Amino acid sequence: MKKYLERAKEIDVFGQYEVIVTGGGVAGLVAAIASARNKAKTLLIERFGYLGGTATASLMININGFRNQVEPDTLQTVKGIAQEIILELHKINGLGKSPYPQKEYDIEKGELSYSYCIDPEKFKYIALKLVHESGVDILFHTYFSDVIMEGNNLKGIVVENKSGRGAFFSKVFIDATGDGDVAARAGAPFWEAKPSDYALKDTIMYKISGIKDEEFGNCRYGDSSVVWGPGYGWGQNDMWKISKAEIQSRLKVFKHFNRVLKLNPQLIQAGAYLAETPPLIGIRQTRFIEGEYKLTAENAIEGRKFDDVIAISSAPIIHYYGYRRYLEHEGYDIPYRCLIPKAIDNLLISGRCISSEQEPFESHRSMAPVMAVGQAAGTAAALCTIHAVKPREINISLLQKTLINQGQELRKNI
Ligand SMILES: Cc1cc2nc3c(=O)[nH]c(=O)nc-3n(C[C@H](O)[C@H](O)[C@H](O)COP(=O)(O)OP(=O)(O)OC[C@H]3O[C@@H](n4cnc5c(N)ncnc54)[C@H](O)[C@@H]3O)c2cc1C
Numbered sequence: 001m002k003k004y005l006e007r008a009k010e011i012d013v014f015g016q017y018e019v020i021v022t023g024g025g026v027a028g029l030v031a032a033i034a035s036a037r038n039k040a041k042t043l044l045i046e047r048f049g050y051l052g053g054t055a056t057a058s059l060m061i062n063i064n065g066f067r068n069q070v071e072p073d074t075l076q077t078v079k080g081i082a083q084e085i086i087l088e089l090h091k092i093n094g095l096g097k098s099p100y101p102q103k104e105y106d107i108e109k110g111e112l113s114y115s116y117c118i119d120p121e122k123f124k125y126i127a128l129k130l131v132h133e134s135g136v137d138i139l140f141h142t143y144f145s146d147v148i149m150e151g152n153n154l155k156g157i158v159v160e161n162k163s164g165r166g167a168f169f170s171k172v173f174i175d176a177t178g179d180g181d182v183a184a185r186a187g188a189p190f191w192e193a194k195p196s197d198y199a200l201k202d203t204i205m206y207k208i209s210g211i212k213d214e215e216f217g218n219c220r221y222g223d224s225s226v227v228w229g230p231g232y233g234w235g236q237n238d239m240w241k242i243s244k245a246e247i248q249s250r251l252k253v254f255k256h257f258n259r260v261l262k263l264n265p266q267l268i269q270a271g272a273y274l275a276e277t278p279p280l281i282g283i284r285q286t287r288f289i290e291g292e293y294k295l296t297a298e299n300a301i302e303g304r305k306f307d308d309v310i311a312i313s314s315a316p317i318i319h320y321y322g323y324r325r326y327l328e329h330e331g332y333d334i335p336y337r338c339l340i341p342k343a344i345d346n347l348l349i350s351g352r353c354i355s356s357e358q359e360p361f362e363s364h365r366s367m368a369p370v371m372a373v374g375q376a377a378g379t380a381a382a383l384c385t386i387h388a389v390k391p392r393e394i395n396i397s398l399l400q401k402t403l404i405n406q407g408q409e410l411r412k413n414i
Contacts, residue, residue, distance in 0.1 A: 028176030154344055206277045
């Protein structure tokens with residue numbers, strides 16, 4: 001590619017924080033809540049005008065992974081803030097029945113089942129309410145664009161928004177962009193699936209409304225249902241590739257809808273219509289940031305436990321083996337080291353791009369474990385500011401104790 005030397009210029013310093021979370025998807029919003037509740041002055045930066053990321057901006061309204069989908073499923077492996085969100089949604093009638101076969105647990109007793117379908121508007125509301133009430137400053141319509149480094153230390157980030165280009169400085173940063181944008185710009189090593197690899201394809205979800213038939217499944221809420229639409233490629237972290245993915249999938253949406261109508265003639269009688277395509281194609285996987293530890297397929301299959309556990313995933317590996325491979329145990333541990341990028345200080349990774357091989361990723365990418373990882377990242381970042389340490393120097397027992405005291409399940413007594 002040809003190069004152009006951009007003119008160096010003075011930019012405004014927009015603010016100084018203790019913890020800055022970039023990305024307001026489920027990983028980022030939970031991280032921000034956890035950070036603020038643990039008394040850190042926290043900023044959350046998000047490119048859209050609402051929270052939820054893939055859950056709302058891509059209409060992926062099925063939250064999986066609170067426990068194993070099949071036996072052994074007696075342990076609820078994700079609790080904490082993720083559970084609080086589900087219980088808040090339940091109070092305002094914001095949950096629908098999951099399309100996945102599973103044993104139903106009694107939510108009235110505070111016990112969660114494997115999966116829930118969410119009303120995306122109610123999810124946006126509850127997420128915003130909890131983040132706002134926790135005291136986080138929220139900056140919407142703002143794009144992370146660059147890093148300010150001092151050696152290996154991430155000192156600040158540069159953002160772009162309606163006010164122009166400016167810098168934020170912070171003691172600790174959390175990259176919850178899903179794509180590892182901050183870590184990659186900071187120079188952290190990462191890997192991406194190659195075209196020959198077995199990777200999860202991107203898919204456009206879309207909403208059908210005006211449904212009367214109770215039997216029309218998928219992700220159902222009210223008179224609407226969200227369906228998995230056309231897919232196109234993967235790894236859309238390139239300006240042309242993502243544009244092509246949007247074009248190719250959106251051009252096929254009505255054809256796909258007509259097929260759904262043909263297979264479900266009751267929808268035609270009810271007058272069901274294609275009500276909405278979301279702002280962003282559902283992007284399943286892009287970069288994986290290399291961390292101090294990389295989760296392996298073996299770890300997931302054997303149900304490995306780690307001394308530095310900060311979350312548990314019990315969700316199935318959905319695709320890699322060519323079938324939905326359920327775990328034969330109650331979950332495997334996600335170690336704290338998967339959140340620490342190699343080579344960079346002052347940065348934690350949260351969400352789908354933590355350090356992992358493809359196979360375990362296809363399990364812990366489910367939104368319940370993603371939120372558990374978010375809670376750990378936010379709590380760790382806040383503890384770093386309180387004890388003036390870097391993320392890789394944290395007292396792991398203190399982090400685990402704090403997570404357990406704040407409701408998270410770690411299968412440990414500390
Ligand atoms: C088609 C599809 C089907 C799926 N099915 C399921 C399912 O059935 N059940 C389940 O539990 N999970 C499912 N998943 C997986 C799950 O939705 C994701 O793994 C999870 O939502 C990822 O959350 P995240 O917060 O890590 O990332 P994201 O949701 O990607 O959030 C990242 C956030 O960062 C923001 N952002 C990104 N870059 C920037 C930037 N440069 N500046 C500012 N903001 C930025 C984005 O706008 C977004 O809000 C599915 C995913 C897809 C795509």
